Amino acid sequence: METRGIANRSVREWVSSFPACILLLAVVIFSTGSDxxxxxxxxxxxxxxxxxxxxxxxxxxxxxxxxxxxxxxxxxxxxxxNKPDDDMDLFADDPIxxxxxxxxxxxxxxxxxxxxxxxxxxxxxxxxxxxxxxxxxxxxxxxxxxxLTSQRFILALLVLLCAATATMTRHHIAMRSMQTQLDHTVSFTLQFVANSMLLVSTLSFRALSHSGGAEVELSKEILHDLWIAGFGLLTIISAVKLFRVPADIKPGGKLSHALLSVPLYTTMCLIAGTYFALAGHVAGIGIYLDKMMDLSDMFLNVGLYVWVGMMLKETRLASLVFNVFKPWKMPPEMLAVVAVIAAAVPTAYTGASGIFVIAAGAVIYHELRNAGARRQLALAATAMSGSLGVVLRPCLLVVVIAYLNREVTTDQLFGWGIWVFLLTAGLFMVVSMSVNRQSKIQLAPAGEAFPAMIREFKHLVPYILVVAGIVLFYRFALEVRMDEFSAPRVLPVLLLGILLYEHITLKGGKKSVSGEINHQGLEKSIRTATNETTSEIGALLLLIGCSVSIGGVIERSGMMEMFPHSFDSPWGAMALLVIVLVILGMIMDAFGAVILVSATIATIAYQSGIDPVHFWMVTLVAFELGYLSPPVALNHLLTRQVVGQEEVELALQEGDTFYQRHERIIMPLIVMGIALVLVAFVPLAVGY
Structure with a gap:
């Protein structure tokens, strides 16, 4: 069994991970090539x-x-x-x-x-x-x-390749993992139906583009064929997996649990596919997937950020950062505050909270557990680890907002984002240190902790030098500043540089350093990171694609037309918009939701007298609250995906009170709920 598992992993690396690595490297090379x-x-x-x-x-x-x-x-x-004269010619040229x-x-x-x-x-x-x-x-x-011309094809190949891998490895994002035979049967049956809908929709879209004898560009024709081949492959894989029940699956099961095991992309696809079919517009999903290609550079950046996060997991960097604070012997609640606040900066460089949770959630969770944090607190901090930094420079999500809305600029959004970050960080600190605090705030003496902190910090100095060297090389050799536009192509190089440094200095993994993990070498680290990246990218990008289709359903169904075009009072408009934005955050990914809000809700806010910068700050906080809110709670699902179902089940057994048993859900809701109310209504009260 073990030999077969190793063989399957080896085949997967050559068929899936290696091509994905080549595609991601190609994006970095092409973008750096321009510089x-x-x-x-x-x-x-x-x-x-x-x-x-x-x-x-x-x-x-x-x-x-x-x-x-x-x-x-x-x-x-x-x-x-010698020219013949023509007296009747009124327009004859003048003599030369x-x-x-x-x-x-x-x-x-x-x-x-x-x-x-x-x-x-x-x-x-x-x-x-x-x-x-x-x-x-x-x-x-x-x-x-x-x-530049191949970005669309690279994105389509990456989505389909990684989605096939996520399907093969049962790694799609769902509200509950598959545990029983009924879970397996229901999940893959519905995946087969959803993938068939995607295949039929793309076939219909291809036929529609050829209707009336219209000529189709070769590039679009190739893209049509890619989608058709890819969704055909997904349909076949889901059919094969349906009849191949894994050995670790338990017999029996409940239908209610089985329905929760259906991937979110499947649910979205079934809703969108059914709507477009009843509306006589079968090609609908295919059309909205094609619109996704118009922002191919943005979604490729999402893939790069996930890859960066997975490479970060293979380094000692996170462990060494935590080691700097350990000499102070902070209580777990205070260490969780430090971890969430410290995670804000890398979150800003990974584009969205969900991406960061996928990328670094496992590291944060295990470091907090190693420091003595209870499971509920560690899960809450992990789910929130990406929520504070989405308003900081150079977050990709903010760049997309500014790109789609001329009423705001990145400088304006990032300027106010600092204040929103300070607010949410302060609220998290207050709630974490006051509600359900189970330890005394008794830090180690400064005379003892500070020298130990300096000793641990010395281990970070080489990493700082590696990062500074690469950033300065880009700055002076290529005249590229590290900002929201260059981060996607610079960060992979940074992480590869760190892995190379560790490969050189930790060869053999024998060097004993506090908090060090066993380094497995450059090639194996990149291979492991890419193996995890393929499944995560497939799960995330396919979810984003179907989320864009859900946005199309909302847009075409006329649901937004039920709202007035403007409100007499900005207070009433804000109250309603806050509810709508939180609901969108519950059911859609960040990028798909921003596209939908830009096309529909934003205009209502502007015409109701709400400042555009204020509105988008509210939108970002509302989305984060939505990602932490049941029933979907996407960031909690991603947390479970990276830390494991077993840890979540063990956390449910901890605590005596209702709050203690559900602290991972309640604490983030309290923090982001209060933050949303303050961000939404305080500026209106002071007349901003």
Missing amino acids: IHNQMLKMGEQVWGGYYKLRMDPQLPTCDANFNVEQRVQEQLLAEK DPAILRSSLENAKADCSAKYTEFEQLKDRITPGVKAFRAVELFVSDLVAFG
């Missing part, structure tokens, strides 16, 4: 002035630079004289002025001579050095152009 190409053009201009003229071999002019001007003048005057004609011909001869002179000069300037440099520069230029 390199810009620097090459600047270098070419500095070394060879006017390099842009040397990028191609000059063409020999075809004009005659030796013609006789006077002879040409006489020839044209003679031709004009010999002086003007002579001047024009002299200018043409001079221009022609200048072209020959420039041709000779350029030909002499194209040295072997220029040829060698421009060969590399043009290759990079073609590579960048190819990368």
